[in-house]
Amino acid sequence: MFRKVAIKTNPLLLSKRFLHTSPKTYNAVNHTAISPSEMEHFNKLAATWWDPHGPQRILHKMNLIRMDFINDTIKSQLKLNEGIKNDEEKVFIPGWNYKNLLPSEIAGQIEKEQKAAIAAKYDALELKCLDVGCGGGLLSESLARLPVVSSVKGIDLSAEVLRVADEHKTLDPMVEAKLNYELKALEEVPKDDLYDIVTMMEMLEHVDYPAEVLKEGLAHVKPGGHLFLSTINRDFISWFTTIFMGEYVLKIVPIGTHTYSKYINDSEILEFVEDFKKEYEVVSSKGCIYLPACGWKFTSSSNVGNYFSAIRRKEKLSN
Amino acid sequence: MLFRRFMATAATTAKTHTSDIVIIGGGPAGLTLASAIKNSPILKNLKIKLVEGGNLIEPLEKFNESPPANFMNRVVSLTPATISYLKEIKAWDHFKEERTETYDNIYAYDGITNARIQFDCPEIATMCENFNIQSGLFQRIKELNKDNVENPLEILDKTKVIEIKSDEKNKWPVLQLSTGDSIKTRLLVGCDGYNSPARKFAGIESRGWAYNRWGIVATLKYKDDAFRFPTGWQRFLTSGPLAQLPLPDNWCSLVWSTTPELADILMKLPEEKFVAMVNAGAKLAPSEMEYLYKLAAKNDETLMEEISWRLNLFNSKLKEEEYENYPLEIESIVPNSRGRFPLKLSHADTYVEERVALVGDAAHTTHPLAGQGLNMGQGDVKSLVKVLETSTERGLDIGSKFALEGYFSERYPANHVLLGIVDKIHKIYSTDSSLLVMARSLGLDAINNTPFLKDFMVSQISNK
Numbered sequence: 040m041f042r043k044v045a046i047k048t049n050p051l052l053l054s055k056r057f058l059h060t061s062p063k064t065y066n067a068v069n070h071t072a073i074s075p076s077e078m079e080h081f082n083k084l085a086a087t088w089w090d091p092h093g094p095q096r097i098l099h100k101m102n103l104i105r106m107d108f109i110n111d112t113i114k115s116q117l118k119l120n121e122g123i124k125n126d127e128e129k130v131f132i133p134g135w136n137y138k139n140l141l142p143s144e145i146a147g148q149i150e151k152e153q154k155a156a157i158a159a160k161y162d163a164l165e166l167k168c169l170d171v172g173c174g175g176g177l178l179s180e181s182l183a184r185l186p187v188v189s190s191v192k193g194i195d196l197s198a199e200v201l202r203v204a205d206e207h208k209t210l211d212p213m214v215e216a217k218l219n220y221e222l223k224a225l226e227e228v229p230k231d232d233l234y235d236i237v238t239m240m241e242m243l244e245h246v247d248y249p250a251e252v253l254k255e256g257l258a259h260v261k262p263g264g265h266l267f268l269s270t271i272n273r274d275f276i277s278w279f280t281t282i283f284m285g286e287y288v289l290k291i292v293p294i295g296t297h298t299y300s301k302y303i304n305d306s307e308i309l310e311f312v313e314d315f316k317k318e319y320e321v322v323s324s325k326g327c328i329y330l331p332a333c334g335w336k337f338t339s340s341s342n343v344g345n346y347f348s349a350i351r352r353k354e355k356l357s358n
Numbered sequence: 359m360l361f362r363r364f365m366a367t368a369a370t371t372a373k374t375h376t377s378d379i380v381i382i383g384g385g386p387a388g389l390t391l392a393s394a395i396k397n398s399p400i401l402k403n404l405k406i407k408l409v410e411g412g413n414l415i416e417p418l419e420k421f422n423e424s425p426p427a428n429f430m431n432r433v434v435s436l437t438p439a440t441i442s443y444l445k446e447i448k449a450w451d452h453f454k455e456e457r458t459e460t461y462d463n464i465y466a467y468d469g470i471t472n473a474r475i476q477f478d479c480p481e482i483a484t485m486c487e488n489f490n491i492q493s494g495l496f497q498r499i500k501e502l503n504k505d506n507v508e509n510p511l512e513i514l515d516k517t518k519v520i521e522i523k524s525d526e527k528n529k530w531p532v533l534q535l536s537t538g539d540s541i542k543t544r545l546l547v548g549c550d551g552y553n554s555p556a557r558k559f560a561g562i563e564s565r566g567w568a569y570n571r572w573g574i575v576a577t578l579k580y581k582d583d584a585f586r587f588p589t590g591w592q593r594f595l596t597s598g599p600l601a602q603l604p605l606p607d608n609w610c611s612l613v614w615s616t617t618p619e620l621a622d623i624l625m626k627l628p629e630e631k632f633v634a635m636v637n638a639g640a641k642l643a644p645s646e647m648e649y650l651y652k653l654a655a656k657n658d659e660t661l662m663e664e665i666s667w668r669l670n671l672f673n674s675k676l677k678e679e680e681y682e683n684y685p686l687e688i689e690s691i692v693p694n695s696r697g698r699f700p701l702k703l704s705h706a707d708t709y710v711e712e713r714v715a716l717v718g719d720a721a722h723t724t725h726p727l728a729g730q731g732l733n734m735g736q737g738d739v740k741s742l743v744k745v746l747e748t749s750t751e752r753g754l755d756i757g758s759k760f761a762l763e764g765y766f767s768e769r770y771p772a773n774h775v776l777l778g779i780v781d782k783i784h785k786i787y788s789t790d791s792s793l794l795v796m797a798r799s800l801g802l803d804a805i806n807n808t809p810f811l812k813d814f815m816v817s818q819i820s821n822k
Contacts, residue, residue: 091760099760106752158399181753186403210528211544211755212376 073196077245080295081174082199088175089207095175097291097329098241101269102177104327104335105240105347109182109267112323112349113236116265117160119153130156165189166235171225171256172196172242176204176218182236183214193220194228225255235264243270244301250311257319260352265322269347273302276343280328289331305341308348317356323349372538377405378756380533380543382519382556384410386434386488387718387735388549389495390444394743396502396511397447400750401743407512407541409533414515418496421489425454429577431695432488433611435590435603435729438481440736444494452501453486453494459604460484461588465683466802469595470644470790473799474683475806479816483590483729485603485611491732522546522559530757531559531713545757547715547742549735552704554720560711566704566723569784571598572621573699573726574614577692578636582608584686591685592727593640594787595647598701599727600639602685610688612636613726621698623655631657632696633688634665640685641672644790701725703781709769710762715742722773728780734773741768 087093120129130152138146164187170179173193183191195201201220208214237256243249253268260266271277278299286294305324312321324341338344379395381388392408395401436444436458444450460481467474496513503510518536525532531546548556557564580586588604598615605611614636616624624632631654638650646668653661669687676684704723709716718735745765746756754761786798805811 091758103752103754110751180755184750184753184755213755 073245074247076295078197080293081197084293085175085197085199085203088177088200088203094293095177097285098177100329100334101241101327102181104337105178105238105267105269106181108269108323108325108337108347108349109236109238109265112265112267113164113166114157114161116322116351117157119156119160161187164235167233167261168192168236168238169194169228169232169234169259171237171239171252172245173204173220174200176207176220178238178240179204179218179220180208180211180214182238183208183218184211188217188236191218192228192234193218194223194225195220196222196224198222225252225259228259230258232259233261233264234259235261237264237266239266239268241269243268243303244297246301249301249303253308253311257315257350257352260350262352263354264352266350266352267347268308268350269327269345271297271302271345272304272341272343273299274304274343277302277345280344285329291329291331305346305348308350312350317353319350319352321348322351323347372540374532375407375539375541377407377541377543379404379406379545379547380531380541381406381408381547381549382410382533382554383549383551383718383720384408384412384414384492384513384515385549385551385718386491386495386732387739388547389492389499390447390449390736391547391549391717391739391742392511392513393449393495393498393502394443394447394739395746396499396506398743398747400747402502402506403509405509407514407543409517409519409535409541410513410515411518412515414492415496415513418489418493421493422497425457428692428695429457429605429609429611430487430489431575431577431611431692431697433485433575433577433603433605434488434491434732436484436486436491437730437733438483440733441484443736443740447498449495449498451494452497454490456606457490458484458486459588459606461590461604463587463589464592465589465685466592466594467683468787468795468799468802469593469600470795471799473802475802475812477812477816482816485605519555522555529713543757544713544755545715545762546713547717548720549717551719552702552723554716556714557706557716557720560714560716562706562708562711562714562716564704564706566702569598569615569701569703569725570618571615571701571725572618573701574612574616574621574624575695575697575699576612576632576636577605577695578602578610578612578633578688579690579692580608580610580686581689584681586682586686589685590729591640595639596644596788596790598784598788600636601727602636602640602688603729608686610685614639615701615725615727620651623651625696625698627654627657629691629693629696631661633691634662637669637687638665642668703777705774705777709738709766710759712759713757715762715765717742721769722777724777725780725784727783728776730776730780734776737772738765738769741765 084095088095091099119132123129131149133149137149166188168182168188168191170182170191170193173179173195176193179191179193182188193204201222204220208218237260239256243252246252256266271281281297282299285292286296309321312319324346326338326341326343326346327335328338328344329335381392388408392406395404395406441450462478462480462482464477464482465474499511519533520536521534523532525542530542530544532540532542534540546556548554550556590603592599592601597617597620601613603611624635627635635650635654638647650665653664702723703725706716706721709721717738721738722734724731742765745762749756749761786794
């Protein structure tokens with residue numbers, strides 16, 4: 040069995056996946072579509088999607104770190120002193136090394152004031168979110184529960200998982216009012232619907248034309264807003280952890296969840312965004328790894344294994 | 359007809375409230391949890407209700423305004439970790455500090471060989487009345503409510519939980535209250551003690567055993583004839599440890615763990631003779647104690663004389679430097695301050711289930727010999743609040759077991775170790791088999807003379 044897998048997914052046999060060049064053949068009407076086999080795979084998962092002890096446990100766990108990445112990025116992008124003219128009222132923003140340079144009491148006080156300023160700015164946000172490929176709604180519900188989120192739209196192509204998502208949201212009055220799901224492809228979302236947050240989590244590695252999907256997603260980001268994505272680098276480590284160990288040895292995700300050739304390197308995302316650098320920039324990339332018994336942890340490199348990336352749409356076009 | 363009309367009005371006035379968290383129990387654990395949640399910038403907007411069966415608000419207000427002259431008999435030992443948490447949630451400022459006693463020394467000694475171990479560590483523990491804790495926390499909650507008019511913490515006292523059911527649709531617990539109202543809640547936290555209704559609702563099994571011992575408590579006063587630094591004294595009699603824990607102004611709090619038979623005898627004794635028995639228990643040999651229990655059982659007239667003669671003999675044999683190895687003699691007792699409670703070890707299989715979390719005695723009970731019971735509950739609160747904060751920031755449903763798992767995985771092992779250690783100490787000291795007595799005395803002496811071992815134990819006791 041392992042041999043078969045190895046041949047099917049041997050990294051050495053696979054060519055590069057160019058994100059920045061559109062593939063030669065694609066269905067122009069529905070280029071965010073996923074193949075029937077992918078669809079069938081997700082339909083099978085629908086019934087147990089919300090069971091944190093079921094086959095999707097690792098996804099439930101991953102949702103925790105997704106939320107951390109989104110929150111951290113948004114907080115780090117807040118402009119604390121924007122619009123404040125009086126220097127006295129400005130929050131002091133120290134150099135990166137201030138904790139080593141300043142006495143601990145002063146550094147502590149600076150940190151405390153900074154945190155309070157961030158919290159105040161953050162609490163005042165009212166964010167509109169679009170969750171692309173929402174599946175059973177793990178991320179959509181989590182986003183909807185945040186007090187700073189005013190509405191969430193989740194879209195997916197599988198009617199079966201959306202039914203599960205719709206049913207599950209009615210269990211919690213807190214999310215029911217803020218959240219709605221629609222069975223549609225990304226390009227069917229009205230062009231002028233803009234969002235503060237667009238998410239594509241564990242999604243790009245399941246579509247046939249990721250560049251088109253990404254482009255479409257970025258078009259729905261408000262100036263100053265973010266697109267958050269997570270996917271998997273196409274390297275040996277990824278193949279080993281996600282497919283070999285994850286699907287076949289430890290069996291923590293269902294067999295067939297991943298297709299190695301569809302993985303996308305972080306560098307390819309950077310290359311892609313570089314083409315649109317007047318309007319977009321990658322503001323954060325973080326690798327992450329699943330450690331059994333510990334859950335998901337951020338790693339020091341976004342070039343190996345799973346990773347998150349945050350693309351920001353600039354407020355104004357730059358050169 | 360009349361009956362039907364009555365039913366009709368009852369139905370229209372009874373309301374169903376919806377809540378994010380309902381805490382059952384207004385003891386130290388429940389009140390700490392309530393104030394810690396409302397003190398958290400992340401959690402303060404949650405809708406929280408605390409339900410308590412007894413009369414809570416009125417006596418707590420009374421205690422705060424005009425505290426009783428004498429110390430109450432329900433006193434607990436607070437570790438430095440507990441106090442620093444109470445300071446962190448800004449509740450400590452509302453405590454009546456003049457009614458607490460912080461001490462630096464603990465003397466533990468063997469009831470047979472008088473082998474001893476002395477722990478000397480600044481502020482190793484603080485004695486505090488249960489009511490003082492509750493009152494301080496209640497005042498803190500009132501203060502927090504003033505700053506949080508939109509979502510104040512509601513305390514429903516004199517309100518019993520009659521029944522807990524699951525909502526048919528989303529399985530949230532629905533509490534039927536004695537007032538006729540009901541509350542549907544996202545998360546139910548049981549701070550409701552050993553017989554926790556919340557635990558029973560969640561179907562969580564609690565395992566353990568009764569120690570077949572009672573803890574007798576009383577508030578006592580030392581004779582003011584010599585000086586001692588405030589010290590926690592604990593003598594391990596084979597029937598159980600006799601602890602005298604310091605309160606301000608030469609008062610002390612007694613916790614005497616003993617067998618049900620001896621507890622009966624001691625509880626029935628006139629107060630004067632009970633005091634004499636406490637003094638005997640702090641110094642005399644097992645054979646002498648046995649004889650004295652026999653006299654006490656008959657409420658014998660000669661008991662007082664017997665004890666004072668034996669104590670004089672004991673004292674006369676002490677060298678001068680040995681005097682300070684024993685507590686001062688007790689002079690008097692606060693009338694009617696004697697009380698008793700059964701001792702048991704119990705540990706719930708889990709602290710979290712779908713929509714339910716258990717805190718404090720609802721999750722675990724322990725022998726009081728290490729003074730850790732309440733402190734374990736405080737550790738639970740700290741951990742649970744942290745988990746609720748993280749889960750809220752991550753947009754999880756804080757009532758789901760998935761969101762609460764971190765609390766259980768952090769607290770269960772820590773509590774389990776402590777329960778186990780306390781249990782072993784109880785067992786080692788409840789025997790008079792000479793081999794074990796020799797071994798334990800040797801062990802105690804050895805530890806007493808090994809500074810790094812002692813330091814480690816102190817750090818464990820005080821959670822520093």
